Amino acid sequence: MPVPRGRRRPEDLISTSTPDSPPDLQTTARRGHFVDLRPLTESPAFARMWIGATVTGIGSQMTIIAVGLDIYARTSSTLAVSLVAAFALVPMVVFGLYGGVLADSFDRRKVALLSAIVAWVSTVALAGYAWVSALGLGAQELWPLYLLITLNTVASTMVGVARQAMVPRLVRRELLPAAGALGGISGGLMATVGPALAGVLVASVGVAWTYSIDAVLFIAAFIGLYTLPALRPEGTPGRPGLRSVIxxxxxxxxxxxxxxxxxxxxxxxxxxxxxxxxxxxxxxxxxxxxxxxxxxxxxxxxxxxxxxxxxxxxxxxxxxxxxxxxxxxxxxxxxxxxxxxxxxxxxxxxxxxxxxxxxxxxxxxxxxxxxxxxxxxxxxxxxxxxxxxxxxxxxxxxxxxxxxxxxxxxxxxxxxxxxxxxxxxxxxxxxxxxxxxxxxxxxxxxxxxxxxxxxxxxxxxxxx
Structure with missing residues (x-):
């Protein structure tokens, strides 16, 4: 007897598969509780992108912490440190929206790559500015730090938008929850390993080396993105502009x-x-x-x-x-x-x-x-x-x-x-x-x- 909609049995909440189910609709229940690694094993492209994003994200968290410590060391002001987030908020919102428009208008791989290049250049510039300061050659103003970390944050946001839009093209629909769980693991590693490494590095070798190490780690992002196939939006693509946002x-x-x-x-x-x-x-x-x-x-x-x-x-x-x-x-x-x-x-x-x-x-x-x-x-x-x-x-x-x-x-x-x-x-x-x-x-x-x-x-x- 069919079950009326809205009165499903508890077992209906768990997906099952049959031999006749189309591959993209098969949602076989996992046998164990540990993370489902099939998105990594079935899609080498997703695996490379995930590894690159994780390694780069750890480096980005290092830089965020290092910038805060750098500004505090220069000013001894908590307010000056808090302005990092304040200055970045509006650009992140604007370019988060515009990054989505670009991801729906052009090859998402290229959008992510170009944004990653901007993020990497800003990291290299932070390292250069810190080295000039460390060598006593000037570079004591704060505005370059605010400008460069804002540029880095905005570009990284655009990379993230394009990357997330690409995931359903790289893994089967059945595996999207598993891909999301892997994203949670990646985020957890970024938020724990990155700040810890930043604290150790800043205390031992200084902010200049910390920025420089992040610039090297960023290479993982380029490898993960460059090896992706072309991923233009399916259907009718959008056009860059306010109309697409609307x-x-x-x-x-x-x-x-x-x-x-x-x-x-x-x-x-x-x-x-x-x-x-x-x-x-x-x-x-x-x-x-x-x-x-x-x-x-x-x-x-x-x-x-x-x-x-x-x-x-x-x-x-x-x-x-x-x-x-x-x-x-x-x-x-x-x-x-x-x-x-x-x-x-x-x-x-x-x-x-x-x-x-x-x-x-x-x-x-x-x-x-x-x-x-x-x-x-x-x-x-x-x-x-x-x-x-x-x-x-x-x-x-x-x-x-x-x-x-x-x-x-x-x-x-x-x-x-x-x-x-x-x-x-x-x-x-x-x-x-x-x-x-x-x-x-x-x-x-x-x-x-x-x-x-x-x-x-x-x-x-x-x-x-």
Missing amino acids: DGARFLKDAPNIRASFLLDILAMTFGNPRVLMPAIGAVLLGGGAVTVGVLTSATAVGALLLGLLSGRLGAVRRQGLGVGIGVAAYGATIVAFGAVLLWAQLVDADAGPALDDVFVPGLVAATIVLALSGAADSVSMIYRNTMLQASVPDAMRGRLQGLFTVVVTGGPRIGDLYVGALSVLAMLWFPPLLGGVVIVVAAAVILKVQRGFREYDAEDPRP
Whole structure:
């Protein structure tokens, strides 16, 4: 007896395959929990691109950290360091959108290669400027550092947009969740290895050598991109210009499932991003200063990395919209837990909090665990969100939607910084994450309730 739509059995959530299923629709459940490596083994082109992106991303994270340390060493000003992100925000949004237009108008391989060249030249220029400064030949102004790191960030954003738009052309649709999980592993490695290497290198050999090593690591990106086949958009390509950006926004208007996934991500990043609290948490609540900040900041990336390594079963889930919603709700729950840990630490010593050398170890351990869980939950939603975008959006429009998604990823955390910063002035440090986490959980439940099509999105019948 057929099961009415909306009343599927639990076993219907897991994809199965039959000998008669077309190859691109086969979604065989994984036998184990470890990461599905088939995108790397079946597609050498994807493997080269993935390896190149990972190695280059580690180098890019090294440079981002090194620039911050470089500026602080020159100015002793935290505000001067924060301006790196402020100056890059608008260009990232603009060129994220325009990068999507270019990816839908020209050969995506060439778009990525040309953007990578710009990013590499800016890295070489940073190294040159640092060497001139280190040798005492001048180069003490800050504006070249801001200009070059902004150019590097913008070019890297355009590379990422083009690269993501190419993934569905390099791997089978069945393997898109596995490719997304590999992307999570890559991101986790970048966010953990890159900053750690930067700290060691800057402390031991200086910022000039750190920039120079990044310039050498960038060669991996060129190898990964240059060896790709030509990948022009299928169907009617777009044309560079504002009209193409507007067409992308119009498509999103008529794509309720993708729109819901974007909305969930904005809510999660706006109300559940406590990164600006970290310095105060290390100084006032948990103790440990910079060491505590480093541990808490890296915990999220470690959680994402571990989730990627244990993502083998994720590719078998068909109700991917539901997966996004549950992942975001779980993320919100971990942020609530993080706020509760901070409240606990506040209650332990309500007068002054621990001194810098007096770490509240139970609170630090608990906060590290819940932030690692938040990274894992966010990675789950990211995998399914990327898969839905890549599988359901027509190839000729995919670059522009990736560009719009870049704006979401870029703008959400910045808005979140304002939310957390403003609320922390009016209330205790524990209040912004506690309230924000509740907002995320409630919003995810409401969206899943009212967006039936998103809730019942089927990976074997992808619709934007």
